Amino acid sequence: MLNVRSVAKVAASIPPLVVDLAIAAAVTWVSLTTASGSYPSSGPRRFDAFAIALTIAVGAALVLRRRFPLSVMAVCAALVAIFEVRGYWLSLNQAGLQIAFFTVASRRGRRWILAAAAVTFPVLIYSNLHEWIGSPFVIWLETAGRVLVIAVVGDGARRLTESRAFMAEYDRQVQRKQHEREQRAVLLERIRIARELHDVTAHHLSVIAVQAGLARYVLETDTKTADHALRTISEVGSEGLAELRRLISLLRPDDDEAGASADDRPAPGIAQLPVLIERVGLSGTPSRYTIAGRQRPLPAGIELCVYRVVQESLTNVLKHAPGSSVDVSLEYEPEHIRVTVTDAGPHAVPPQRSRTPRSAAAQATDHSGAGVGLTGMRERASLYGGALTAGRKPDGGFEVTLTLPLDKADADEFDTPALHEGESVLG
Structure with missing residues (x-):
């Protein structure tokens, strides 16, 4: 056929x-x-x-x-x-x-x-x-009708061609604007990441300064404490250098430098995820948080990346699938860490809990995975050498998966037989 x-x-x-x-x-x-x-x-x-x-x-x-x-x-x-x-x-x-x-x-x-x-x-x-045989009036009328049909069909073809050309130009403009929006989103995300990594670096330097002062103070009286302080300086310094290597390729506005340096608080990480997920549960979205594998300290930048991706994913659930249940899964594996955020989809929203009266087609469009937020998350994941996938599930839900590689030193310390299921937070 x-x-x-x-x-x-x-x-x-x-x-x-x-x-x-x-x-x-x-x-x-x-x-x-x-x-x-x-x-x-x-x-x-x-x-x-x-x-x-x-x-x-x-x-x-x-x-x-x-x-x-x-x-x-x-x-x-x-x-x-x-x-x-x-x-x-x-x-x-x-x-x-x-x-x-x-x-x-x-x-x-x-x-x-x-x-x-x-x-x-x-x-x-x-x-x-x-x-032709017949009345002259009929012949005149039929001939005029033929000319009129040709004119109407030709004019319709012309307008159709013009409409297609207009739509093609409109599509090119939309694609160009979408590309510009994505580029702008990448730039803004890099600026935000640079600010956050500056906070992490400031935290490392603060720890180093405190430990150095402690080591100098007890150097002659308590060598054990001084040795421990020096070891801490070495570990924190190594992490700080790793963050600086990622930071050096990014630009940061000069006008915000003073305000950023005044805040030495460490950036949020994995430890703050239960509070974040519980807060989402209090907004009416049933949530569950599970941890698999042996938990261990990770570089602050990686923890920040995990936190921000989970935060953005939960925000998308609240915006595009309010009331839908959401599962957050964190898996520690020998060579990488994986976090998965899964929601049940807009179809699971009860009618009485949908605050914005929109059609299912509009919700499906918003929840298709083509937004600027996902562009920022992918940029953040690539900064740490990881990958982020997002898309619909066969049952209509939506799933975001972030995979970040870990250093070999962290992998060697990973105790594979000790894998266990972590706590769950229900909201």
Whole structure:
């Protein structure tokens, strides 16, 4: 069975010049073979060499009908008029004239359509009055109807072409604006990440300063405490250098530097997830939080990334699927950490709890995974060498999965036999 869309695509891919050549050849061939097969009595003159030349000229002019529609229309009208005045078969070349008239109607404005109709109608009515049998009024009416149909269909084709061109340009503008929005979202997300990593770095430096002061204070009296303080400085310094390596490729506005440096509090991390999820549960969204694997300290930047992704995912659930149940799963594995946020989907929202009366189609569009928030989350994940996937589930829900790699030192300390299920927070 033929696919209509496939055939339409194949036809649209054919160059216009090839189509015009085929139409011109077909019109010429049909006219010549018809004249050679039988010649009617409507014209007293026999179909001689001059008639053949006029017929071929009418068909050849159609090759340029798209490029010069008005000129081709004028040439075809003149050739057909000469053909009829010479006494040849009156209606033999009318097809070429009508195709030229349709081309003008489909490519020019209505003022030119009226002018072309004023030229086409006399040529057609002259032959029809000599060939058709019936009342002259009916012949005039039918000929006018034919001209009107060609004009209306051609004008409709022109407006359809203009509408498609407008929609194509509109789609290009929408895509360009969407690309600009994504680029802007990436830039803003990088700026926000830079600020947050600055907070993490400030926290590391604060710890180093405190431990260095402690080590200096007890260096001669308590060597064990001093040694522990120096070890802490080494570990925190290594983490801080790792964060600085990620930070160096990002830009940060100078006008916010003073305000950012005044806040030395560490950024939120995995330890704050239960509070975040419980807060979402209090808003009317049933939530559950599970932990699998042996929990262990992680770099502050990775914890911040996990926290922000969970926060953004829960925000999307509240915006696009209010009232839907949500599961947050955190898995510690030997070489990476994975967090998954899954909701039941907009279809699970009871009618009485849907605060915004929107259609299911609108909710599905908002919950499709093409928003700027997901762009920011993907940018954040790529900053730490991880990956983020988001999409619909077969049952209609939505799932966001973040996977971040861990350093080999953290993997070596991971006790695989000690995997266990963590606590659950219900809201």
